[in-house]
Amino acid sequence: xxxxxxxxxxxxxxxxxxxxxxxxxxxxxxxxxxxxxxxxxxxxxxxxxxxxxxxxxxxxxxxxxxxxxxxxxxxxxxxxxxxxxxxxxxxxxxxxxxxxxxxxxxxxxxxxxxxxxxxxxxxxxxxxxx
Amino acid sequence: xxxxxxxxxxxxxxxxxxxxxxxxxxxxxxxxxxxxxxxxxxxxxxxxxxxxxxxxxxxxxxxxxxxxxxxxxxxxxxxxxxxxxxxxxxxxxxxxxxxxxxxxxxxxxxxxxxxxxxxxxxxxxxxxxxxxxxxxxxxxxxxxxxxxxxxxxxxxxxxxxxxxxxxxxxxxxxxxxxxxxxxxxxxxxxxxxxxxxxxxxxxxxxxxxxxxxxxxxxxxxxxxxxxxxxxxxxxxxxxxxxxxxxxxxxxxxxxxxxxxxxxxxxxxxxxxxxxxxxxxxxxxxxxxxxxxxxxxxxxxxxxxxxxxxxxxxxxxxxxxxxxxxxxxxxxxxxxxxxxxxxxxxxxxxxxxxxxxxxxxxxxxxxxxxxxxxxxxxxxxxxxxxxxxxxxxxxxxxxxxxxxxxxxxxxxxxxxxxxxxxxxxxxxxxxxxxxxxxxxxxxxxxxxxxxxxxxxxxxxxxxxxxxxxxxxxxxxxxxxxxxxxxxxxxxxxxxxxxxxxxxxxxxxxxxxxxxxxxxxxxxxxxxxxxxxxxxxxxxxxxxxxxxxxxxxxxxxxxxxxxxxxxxxxxxxxxxxxxxxxxxxxxxxxxxxxxxxxxxxx
Numbered sequence: 001x002x003x004x005x006x007x008x009x010x011x012x013x014x015x016x017x018x019x020x021x022x023x024x025x026x027x028x029x030x031x032x033x034x035x036x037x038x039x040x041x042x043x044x045x046x047x048x049x050x051x052x053x054x055x056x057x058x059x060x061x062x063x064x065x066x067x068x069x070x071x072x073x074x075x076x077x078x079x080x081x082x083x084x085x086x087x088x089x090x091x092x093x094x095x096x097x098x099x100x101x102x103x104x105x106x107x108x109x110x111x112x113x114x115x116x117x118x119x120x121x122x123x124x125x126x127x128x129x130x
Numbered sequence: 131x132x133x134x135x136x137x138x139x140x141x142x143x144x145x146x147x148x149x150x151x152x153x154x155x156x157x158x159x160x161x162x163x164x165x166x167x168x169x170x171x172x173x174x175x176x177x178x179x180x181x182x183x184x185x186x187x188x189x190x191x192x193x194x195x196x197x198x199x200x201x202x203x204x205x206x207x208x209x210x211x212x213x214x215x216x217x218x219x220x221x222x223x224x225x226x227x228x229x230x231x232x233x234x235x236x237x238x239x240x241x242x243x244x245x246x247x248x249x250x251x252x253x254x255x256x257x258x259x260x261x262x263x264x265x266x267x268x269x270x271x272x273x274x275x276x277x278x279x280x281x282x283x284x285x286x287x288x289x290x291x292x293x294x295x296x297x298x299x300x301x302x303x304x305x306x307x308x309x310x311x312x313x314x315x316x317x318x319x320x321x322x323x324x325x326x327x328x329x330x331x332x333x334x335x336x337x338x339x340x341x342x343x344x345x346x347x348x349x350x351x352x353x354x355x356x357x358x359x360x361x362x363x364x365x366x367x368x369x370x371x372x373x374x375x376x377x378x379x380x381x382x383x384x385x386x387x388x389x390x391x392x393x394x395x396x397x398x399x400x401x402x403x404x405x406x407x408x409x410x411x412x413x414x415x416x417x418x419x420x421x422x423x424x425x426x427x428x429x430x431x432x433x434x435x436x437x438x439x440x441x442x443x444x445x446x447x448x449x450x451x452x453x454x455x456x457x458x459x460x461x462x463x464x465x466x467x468x469x470x471x472x473x474x475x476x477x478x479x480x481x482x483x484x485x486x487x488x489x490x491x492x493x494x495x496x497x498x499x500x501x502x503x504x505x506x507x508x509x510x511x512x513x514x515x516x517x518x519x520x521x522x523x524x525x526x527x528x529x530x531x532x533x534x535x536x537x538x539x540x541x542x543x544x545x546x547x548x549x550x551x552x553x554x555x556x557x558x559x560x561x562x563x564x565x566x567x568x569x570x571x572x573x574x575x576x577x578x579x580x581x582x583x584x585x586x587x588x589x590x591x592x593x594x595x596x597x598x599x600x601x602x603x604x605x606x607x608x609x610x611x612x613x614x615x616x617x618x619x620x621x622x623x624x625x626x627x628x629x630x631x632x633x634x635x636x637x638x639x640x641x642x643x644x645x646x647x648x649x650x651x652x653x654x655x656x657x658x659x660x661x662x663x664x665x666x667x668x669x670x671x672x673x674x675x676x677x678x679x680x681x682x683x684x685x686x687x688x689x690x691x692x693x694x695x696x697x698x699x700x701x702x703x704x705x706x707x708x709x710x711x712x713x714x715x716x717x718x719x720x721x722x723x724x725x726x727x728x729x730x
Contacts, residue, residue, distance in 0.1 A: 010520055010524055012524035012525070012527065012528055013523075013524055013527055015528065015531075016524075016527035016528050016530070016531045017527075019531045019536040019537060020531065020534075020536060023536045111519075111520075111523035111524075111527065112522075112523040112524070112526035112527040112530065112555075112559070113526075113527035113530060113531070114530065115530060115531070115534050115536070
């Protein structure tokens with residue numbers, strides 16, 4: 001089954017998502033900040049990455065997404081679908097629809113975790129990327 | 131009806147129009163008097179007046195008065211015609227002068243008892259036309275009297291002996307003639323000088339009052355401190371007719387006076403740095419409540435920056451304290467390049483300006499402080515609720531995991547408890563979101579309103595709620611919303627407003643109920659009515675409805691969850707957009723909210 005990497009600084013969220021995904025049969029890895037996350041992507045080569053929009057800094061998630069998808073990113077990384085946890089009223093310079101230029105992610109998810117919605121979106125993105 | 135205070139120019143125009151009217155009115159009387167007087171004196175009293183020329187003169191006066199009457203502006207708004215009216219007045223004065231010369235001639239020349247009338251005319255001119263030089267008129271009047279005396283004396287012009295008792299040759303007697311001329315000229319000269327001096331003072335006071343009026347208007351037209359200071363300093367300089375003035379305010383330490391506004395000063399002077407109260411005797415004196423007058427800066431050692439003042443060419447300075455209700459705020463300085471330019475009058479005047487300024491400055495400062503407080507509060511709420519998010523969302527996620535059985539099977543009792551926990555956490559999250567919206571709805575956080583299409587947004591919100599409405603078998607209708615209507619709205623604010631209103635309607639309406647959206651528009655606004663057939667709002671709750679955290683009594687007992695912040699948010703957002711919201715409701719029957727927004 002597919003491997004999913006989650007990068008989030010909140011261990012409770014990681015636990016929640018882990019339980020949902022492992023219960024559905026996915027392999028789950030996690031990292032708690034942008035640096036570790038980037039290394040983990042290179043190391044585990046996941047089929048999907050789940051990112052939190054804000055981590056240790058207000059733009060950590062955004063920056064990691066750019067690193068994975070931006071103009072300077074490696075080609076192999078660009079293919080991995082990214083699902084981002086967001087929240088309304090974020091004070092980061094983001095829009096709320098994925099947009100090639102502004103925010104290179106494939107879809108959004110709101111906290112707290114709704115298990116069904118999470119699984120739906122994960123399945124959809126994995127199917128789309130083949 | 132909007133009352134707008136009149137400008138100095140308007141007052142002047144009003145005065146000119148009034149002067150013109152008065153001249154014409156008086157002239158009717160004079161013309162009539164000449165005609166009537168001639169007839170009576172000649173036919174009843176048989177005085178040897180030349181009737182024909184005098185009657186002719188009287189008639190001519192009346193005729194040209196008719197001409198002036200017709201030409202003059204008699205409408206209510208004569209301000210635009212001020213220049214024309216002024217020219218008309220000058221013309222009238224000249225014609226009157228010619229007429230008076232002839233009148234004098236026909237009533238006996240230098241022996242005429244009517245010579246004092248010239249004095250009256252001179253006085254009237256000095257008072258009514260203060261801007262022109264009275265010396266000119268004086269010269270004209272004396273000149274014409276001398277001319278008449280000369281022309282008649284040398285028999286170039288015929289002399290009319292009007293007072294039979296006078297010796298018929300007296301008009302040729304040099305002593306008599308000289309005597310008359312000298313006394314007349316002296317009287318005229320003294321009168322003109324006095325009247326002129328009085329008028330000059332009156333005009334100065336008039337200008338000062340006008341200046342105060344304008345200062346008062348401009349200074350209270352804004353609550354922004356920099357603008358208030360700018361208006362104040364410009365008004366002061368203009369009203370005193372000097373080129374430069376400055377306002378310095380005490381900083382927080384009370385030790386420095388920083389330049390906050392100035393006019394007519396060079397950059398080198400302005401950049402000289404703050405005045406330290408301890409080093410400037412002048413400002414210390416002023417700050418203690420006294421006006422300080424300096425007639426020659428070169429002789430005075432009380433300045434901190436004396437060299438710069440002299441370099442700027444300043445000779446006289448007037449320093450006045452600006453005081454608010456709580457104490458001294460700073461100083462107003464007025465500068466002149468002439469020595470001893472300022473005296474008692476100016477002291478009075480500057481005190482008046484400084485007093486007004488003090489109040490206006492304090493108001494502006496209070497306003498600024500209030501706004502800062504509001505912003506700080508919003509930022510605080512924003513930060514705090516933001517911090518609350520993650521923990522709540524984390525807890526909720528885990529509870530849901532448990533409830534879904536993902537950490538092992540859950541007994542029914544355990545599940546029911548988990549669901550209660552989940553509901554409390556849901557509420558907490560809703561409260562946090564609402565608080566964040568509330569904090570963001572202060573003007574500090576709002577985006578500038580842009581033209582926003584109403585219909586697509588309303589449809590989007592309606593679509594969001596259709597599933598929920600369908601679950602409760604509530605009929606959701608929308609009428610009369612034209613697709614081309616656009617309103618001034620900030621990003622997302624429309625969505626939040628209607629999500630709240632329609633969401634409330636769905637929440638508080640029973641199964642099988644009805645919710646209807648109706649829209650109407652006129653040239654300047656669009657109104658949207660959200661009506662429901664729900665539980666309604668009790669009358670005593672209507673007045674408190676918009677308060678933070680307020681929930682109507684029937685809502686609280688209904689078991690329906692709510693934070694009490696929704697309407698407060700809606701009201702703030704609508705007010706930010708300069709719109710209006712009204713509510714009508716009957717408990718048990720339903721509620722209608724009417725939102726009116728500015729149309730694009």
